[in-house]
Amino acid sequence: MKAAELTMKMQQTLVRDKSLPEGFGKMILDETDRLLSGFFEYGKGDLTLRLIPTGRGWAVEILLDAVRVKNLKLL
Amino acid sequence: MARTIVVASGKGGVGKTTLTANLGRTLAARGRKVTLIDADIGLNNLDVALDMEDRVVYDILDVAEGRISAAEALVQDKDFPELKLLPSVKCGVSDKIKAARFAAITALLNMGVDYLIIDAPAGVESGFHRAVCAAKEAIIVTTPHLSAVKDADRTARLLSTYDVRSVGLVVNRVRYDLVDRGEAVPPEKIAQLMRLRLLGALPESDLIGINALCGERGESARAYACLADVIEGRSDRIYSPPDSRGIFSFFRRRTY
Numbered sequence: 001m002k003a004a005e006l007t008m009k010m011q012q013t014l015v016r017d018k019s020l021p022e023g024f025g026k027m028i029l030d031e032t033d034r035l036l037s038g039f040f041e042y043g044k045g046d047l048t049l050r051l052i053p054t055g056r057g058w059a060v061e062i063l064l065d066a067v068r069v070k071n072l073k074l075l
Numbered sequence: 076m077a078r079t080i081v082v083a084s085g086k087g088g089v090g091k092t093t094l095t096a097n098l099g100r101t102l103a104a105r106g107r108k109v110t111l112i113d114a115d116i117g118l119n120n121l122d123v124a125l126d127m128e129d130r131v132v133y134d135i136l137d138v139a140e141g142r143i144s145a146a147e148a149l150v151q152d153k154d155f156p157e158l159k160l161l162p163s164v165k166c167g168v169s170d171k172i173k174a175a176r177f178a179a180i181t182a183l184l185n186m187g188v189d190y191l192i193i194d195a196p197a198g199v200e201s202g203f204h205r206a207v208c209a210a211k212e213a214i215i216v217t218t219p220h221l222s223a224v225k226d227a228d229r230t231a232r233l234l235s236t237y238d239v240r241s242v243g244l245v246v247n248r249v250r251y252d253l254v255d256r257g258e259a260v261p262p263e264k265i266a267q268l269m270r271l272r273l274l275g276a277l278p279e280s281d282l283i284g285i286n287a288l289c290g291e292r293g294e295s296a297r298a299y300a301c302l303a304d305v306i307e308g309r310s311d312r313i314y315s316p317p318d319s320r321g322i323f324s325f326f327r328r329r330t331y
Contacts, residue, residue: 003257003264006221010260010268013221014228 081210085226087197090247103158114206119163181209243274275302
């Protein structure tokens with residue numbers, strides 16, 4: 001078997017679809033910052049980010065004091 | 076404060092113990108104070124790899140049960156006095172040493188040494204948990220075989236749930252002749268696929284296959300020296316044998 005075939009096989013074996021894509025953390029922070037800046041005041045409530053697998057990608061649910069404020073559909 | 080590094084793999088037989096022994100010796104040969112801990116309880120071989128098995132008097136269970144201090148249980152290497160080993164237990168008493176106790180022993184040995192290298196057992200069960208809990212850095216060892224890479228990848232993912240700051244990859248038993256002929260995946264590509272930093276690549280060696288220790292000269296000794304340089308932060312160079320350094324080999328490896 002050639003190295004290219006072995007590489008392909010290795011790539012297929014290391015299934016990555018269940019893992020978060022690279023840059024995902026930064027994207028969440030950027031999107032959350034964009035969404036919350038202006039109305040969320042530090043220390044005035046509990047901010048929760050819930051990561052939800054959607055099957056094809058991921059969504060982030062933003063909760064403020066356990067109340068859903070916004071759903072971000074990322075990737 | 077020592078750097079506490081765990082050597083793990085997931086799959087057995089990829090060279091964790093051999094790497095721990097040789098890396099420890101390479102660092103000790105440079106004057107670093109190194110303590111190796113055999114965390115493979117029940118199936119320990121680090122003392123055998125280091126040719127210390129005849130001198131083992133006490134083991135980690137004696138330390139865990141308070142019969143002796145951790146420093147007293149250490150066995151000193153004959154060639155490199157700066158290299159010491161905390162041996163493991165031969166019989167299966169794995170449950171008697173809890174992760175917290177193991178971490179406490181590690182913390183005791185942390186004083187006055189430069190490196191504390193823990194040889195983790197194969198698998199990702201309680202023995203792995205015990206070894207990883209005590210470490211701040213991890214070296215994942217794999218061979219270029221698909222099954223080993225897959226297990227190493229799972230181990231790397233599991234490590235992300237622990238308090239381990241940095242995880243690096245070492246590809247062991249690389250057949251550079253096959254890599255150069257385009258019949259094996261280069262270590263750089265394996266690291267890229269696993270999204271891990273490549274710390275080193277170690278060539279397949281008959282000498283290590285027989286003796287476990289790489290000696291002071293030869294291809295394996297040079298590869299371990301490169302690995303030690305990377306771990307110490309002195310260089311980023313990954314070992315490649317002289318035949319693989321040519322311009323044609325470089326482009327051939329780049330194309331995969």
